[in-house]
Amino acid sequence: DAKTTQPNSMESNEEEPVHLPCNHSTISGTDYIHWYRQLPSQGPEYVIHGLTSNVNNRMASLAIAEDRKSSTLILHRATLRDAAVYYCILRSSGNTPLVFGKGTRLSVIA
Amino acid sequence: EPEVTQTPSHQVTQMGQEVILRCVPISNHLYFYWYRQILGQKVEFLVSFYNNEISEKSEIFDDQFSVERPDGSNFTLKIRSTKLEDSAMYFCASRIQGGGNQPQHFGDGTRLSIL
Numbered sequence: 001d002a003k004t005t006q007p008n009s010m011e012s013n014e015e016e017p018v019h020l021p022c023n024h025s026t027i028s029g030t031d032y033i034h035w036y037r038q039l040p041s042q043g044p045e046y047v048i049h050g051l052t053s054n055v056n057n058r059m060a061s062l063a064i065a066e067d068r069k070s071s072t073l074i075l076h077r078a079t080l081r082d083a084a085v086y087y088c089i090l091r092s093s094g095n096t097p098l099v100f101g102k103g104t105r106l107s108v109i110a
Numbered sequence: 111e112p113e114v115t116q117t118p119s120h121q122v123t124q125m126g127q128e129v130i131l132r133c134v135p136i137s138n139h140l141y142f143y144w145y146r147q148i149l150g151q152k153v154e155f156l157v158s159f160y161n162n163e164i165s166e167k168s169e170i171f172d173d174q175f176s177v178e179r180p181d182g183s184n185f186t187l188k189i190r191s192t193k194l195e196d197s198a199m200y201f202c203a204s205r206i207q208g209g210g211n212q213p214q215h216f217g218d219g220t221r222l223s224i225l
Contacts, residue, residue: 042218046214095160095166097155097168098143099155100152
């Protein structure tokens with residue numbers, strides 16, 4: 001799977017929107033962009049994924065650049081419960097395992 | 111919402127002893143995984159399992175490790191002779207059939223402490 005680059009950490013105020021960036025300049029045409037997060041003392045949790053078009057679900061939105069070389073996970077209103085490490089992962093088709101990087105540690109300030 | 115469950119939540123074992131970590135994947139899922147996370151480090155892939163056989167394994171998954179799906183519901187990871195460096199969180203995950211757009215669902219892990 002292609003490599004992704006994320007900032008080590010970000011901070012947000014509670015109830016404000018958060019934009020978590022991810023660069024993946026070597027993405028291939030069949031790679032899906034997945035986002036997972038890991039809350040303290042828990043296993044990774046699926047957040048959202050997309051291929052080319054922007055995606056929305058109950059947890060977040062995913063904005064994908066037109067050239068697909070970057071994407072942004074958007075939390076519309078950060079809560080204290082959103083404090084976690086967020087991972088941007090590329091997955092090709094098939095049964096390939098997830099390759100976790102260091103992710104972005106999001107801190108939410110009350 | 112269905113979830114992956116792992117037992118025990120914490121296992122303490124003497125070095126050299128065998129340990130079995132248990133997972134109950136989501137019932138209609140067909141792909142199963144084990145990952146581990148040493149304290150303060152990245153989540154690392156160990157092994158994937160499909161159709162009653164290992165489909166991929168990492169370099170970490172050496173002869174000391176084995177996996178089994180003994181009864182159609184449980185998915186186990188056995189470490190035959192534990193070492194101090196096996197101390198980590200072990201996460202089980204499962205996925206429904208499908209390609210790269212299908213997410214993996216993780217359990218909350220077993221903390222393995224080797225003394």
